[in-house]
Amino acid sequence: MRSAWTAAAGCAAALWAASPAAGASPAPRHRAFWDVSLGPVRSTNVYRDSSEEADTGYDLRARVGLRSRFSPRTFAQLHYDLDALSFRTANVENRRDHAFAGLVRHRLRDPLTLEVKAGLRLSRFPNVTAFDSTTTYGQGALKGYLTTRTTLEGGLAYEATSYPDYDLDNHSVGVFGTLARDFGRRTFGELSMAFRSEGYSERLLRDPTSTETPDDPRRRDHDWFAGARVVRDFSLVLQLEAAYQYGRLSSNGDSLDFGPFQSALADVPGDERLVSDFYSHRRHEIRARLRRLIRRGSSVTLAARFQDRAYFGRLARDANEQFLSPEEKRHDRAILVSATVDVPIPVLARHARFGHFGLRLRLAREMNQSNEALYDYGSTVAALSFTSWF
Amino acid sequence: MRKAAIFILWGAVRLSAGPAFDAAEVRGLLDKGRFTPPQTQAALALLDRAERGGLPTSMLVNRIREGIARRAEPKAVLGVVEDRLQQLERADDVVRQCAASGIAVRERERSLLTLADAFAQGVTPGDVLAILPAAAEGKRDVETIARAAETLGRLARKGFPPKDTRDVVSAAAAAWPADRLDDLVGLFLQADALRLAPDEAREVLLQEVRDKKKDPGAGSALRREQDRREGR
Numbered sequence: 001m002r003s004a005w006t007a008a009a010g011c012a013a014a015l016w017a018a019s020p021a022a023g024a025s026p027a028p029r030h031r032a033f034w035d036v037s038l039g040p041v042r043s044t045n046v047y048r049d050s051s052e053e054a055d056t057g058y059d060l061r062a063r064v065g066l067r068s069r070f071s072p073r074t075f076a077q078l079h080y081d082l083d084a085l086s087f088r089t090a091n092v093e094n095r096r097d098h099a100f101a102g103l104v105r106h107r108l109r110d111p112l113t114l115e116v117k118a119g120l121r122l123s124r125f126p127n128v129t130a131f132d133s134t135t136t137y138g139q140g141a142l143k144g145y146l147t148t149r150t151t152l153e154g155g156l157a158y159e160a161t162s163y164p165d166y167d168l169d170n171h172s173v174g175v176f177g178t179l180a181r182d183f184g185r186r187t188f189g190e191l192s193m194a195f196r197s198e199g200y201s202e203r204l205l206r207d208p209t210s211t212e213t214p215d216d217p218r219r220r221d222h223d224w225f226a227g228a229r230v231v232r233d234f235s236l237v238l239q240l241e242a243a244y245q246y247g248r249l250s251s252n253g254d255s256l257d258f259g260p261f262q263s264a265l266a267d268v269p270g271d272e273r274l275v276s277d278f279y280s281h282r283r284h285e286i287r288a289r290l291r292r293l294i295r296r297g298s299s300v301t302l303a304a305r306f307q308d309r310a311y312f313g314r315l316a317r318d319a320n321e322q323f324l325s326p327e328e329k330r331h332d333r334a335i336l337v338s339a340t341v342d343v344p345i346p347v348l349a350r351h352a353r354f355g356h357f358g359l360r361l362r363l364a365r366e367m368n369q370s371n372e373a374l375y376d377y378g379s380t381v382a383a384l385s386f387t388s389w390f
Numbered sequence: 391m392r393k394a395a396i397f398i399l400w401g402a403v404r405l406s407a408g409p410a411f412d413a414a415e416v417r418g419l420l421d422k423g424r425f426t427p428p429q430t431q432a433a434l435a436l437l438d439r440a441e442r443g444g445l446p447t448s449m450l451v452n453r454i455r456e457g458i459a460r461r462a463e464p465k466a467v468l469g470v471v472e473d474r475l476q477q478l479e480r481a482d483d484v485v486r487q488c489a490a491s492g493i494a495v496r497e498r499e500r501s502l503l504t505l506a507d508a509f510a511q512g513v514t515p516g517d518v519l520a521i522l523p524a525a526a527e528g529k530r531d532v533e534t535i536a537r538a539a540e541t542l543g544r545l546a547r548k549g550f551p552p553k554d555t556r557d558v559v560s561a562a563a564a565a566w567p568a569d570r571l572d573d574l575v576g577l578f579l580q581a582d583a584l585r586l587a588p589d590e591a592r593e594v595l596l597q598e599v600r601d602k603k604k605d606p607g608a609g610s611a612l613r614r615e616q617d618r619r620e621g622r
Contacts, residue, residue, distance in 0.1 A: 031587065182613065236573055236575070237579055237580075291583075293583055295548040295579070296548055296579070344549070356585070390587060
């Protein structure tokens with residue numbers, strides 16, 4: 001928690017430092033903003049697993065904040081996010097996330113910009129308080145123009161999450177980079193990569209020999225990805241975006257399976273089994289999004305995502321929580337398709353002096369094909385939201 | 391000297407514009423549409439007023455023909471023709487002011503019709519006159535002004551009132567070829583999709599206009615804004 005306040009103080013200090021010197025011109029400009037969507041949501045599978053519990057609830061996403069331009073070279077933003085999802089009966093994973101964040105962007109010299117972000121996120125699960133967590137994060141990046149149409153951005157990121165009543169405290173340090181190019185003729189492309197090293201201070205390894213540091217046998221993950229994204233404007237109102245990403249997580253984390261009887265070690269000793277390389281996996285992901293802008297506040301977006309995730313050591317289990325026979329490593333293939341329609345509310349859109357007031361209808365279908373019975377599922381979500389932004 | 395030449399040219403064009411309508415033919419048309427004698431007189435008076443103003447009467451006659459073909463009430467047809475005539479007269483005023491500002495007047499009739507269409511969509515002469523100084527400085531012709539007014543009208547139809555779009559359209563009219571002004575509709579929609587407030591959209595789009603003036607294929611200010619918003 002202390003690091004959270006340190007991050008918040010650092011953000012405030014950065015904002016202060018970004019203020020122009022006395023007498024500098026032009027005067028700073030500040031703008032308050034909000035972005036809200038609130039409405040009912042119906043899911044045929046709230047927990048997104050084989051339980052297939054259907055329920056109706058509500059989804060609220062709100063952001064309010066202040067954007068400030070201190071000078072032509074310096075921009076800052078502070079905002080608060082509230083993200084709440086609540087179902088009536090399938091309510092175990094109901095949650096509320098509160099996040100406070102700030103960023104400062106400063107042009108150091110003509111082709112080079114520095115951006116610093118920091119934030120604090122409080123995740124609250126009213127019905128499973130053990131999952132409550134506090135996350136602090138910070139990120140610094142430099143972005144420069146290699147040519148008038150090519151940019152290179154790179155930076156460092158830090159994140160720490162603590163669980164007061166759960167042994168999943170972790171922190172991570174990462175690097176990331178993006179090379180982007182505007183090819184003209186309404187085509188834009190980018191290559192990106194990121195690497196993150198995560199340490200779990202409370203997760204002792206079951207098998208101490210699997211760590212390089214026997215004195216400190218704790219779980220450590222190395223997660224990286226590389227990807228490419230292309231955006232093509234077929235016209236100024238019709239845009240197609242396609243992306244591919246390859247990711248790989250290497251972890252020394254293991255897991256103890258309590259055996260066919262799923263008993264505590266003291267009851268039936270000898271049927272337990274240590275599953276090493278439990279979290280390591282690779283993933284391929286392909287995404288596509290087609291968006292058509294119709295009029296002010298009106299758009300239609302179709303999106304699809306395919307993800308193939310294969311674990312290196314994690315054994316798949318059947319519906320009775322037993323390893324498959326013959327044994328198989330867990331392998332998931334997920335497809336998500338969605339359609340979103342935004343329309344303005346006619347009367348409010350005409351008479352509101354500022355801001356946007358609209359409705360959003362979202363339909364999504366997810367199919368996850370997995371040899372792990374619990375995660376072999378399908379889910380359909382329909383949501384209608386009142387939206388407003390300014 | 392240049393202004394005087396433009397005035398003479400404009401006057402000559404004006405005298406030759408708007409071919410006279412055939413009164414007998416129009417009477418036959420109105421009879422067919424079951425116009426009463428006073429209504430016929432009113433229609434002919436409107437056409438006469440247009441002809442005296444050097445406005446394209448054929449376009450008004452076409453409106454009458456369309457109304458009758460759709461079996462509209464004569465009173466409604468008269469209302470449409472009168473509205474259209476007022477729009478053409480306002481367009482004519484704008485064209486005069488263009489000429490007075492040193493803006494070359496070519497394709498007068500087409501420009502009048504385009505301007506009148508824009509006025510029909512809620513654009514006001516004041517919105518268009520606000521474009522003139524920048525356009526005159528950029529040595530644009532009246533067709534560009536008309537295309538700019540048409541763009542203001544199309545933007546208004548898409549939900550962007552002229553007060554929010556005038557500055558950007560004015561800058562683009564001064565800097566871009568007339569046939570690229572249509573792009574502004576898509577650019578305003580893109581800015582709206584980024585949830586930019588009207589003044590933020592104006593700022594980003596003015597930058598877009600400046601960037602694309604220097605290099606039509608240059609990186610987009612909107613794209614940069616989108617990347618910032620999405621944290622890329």
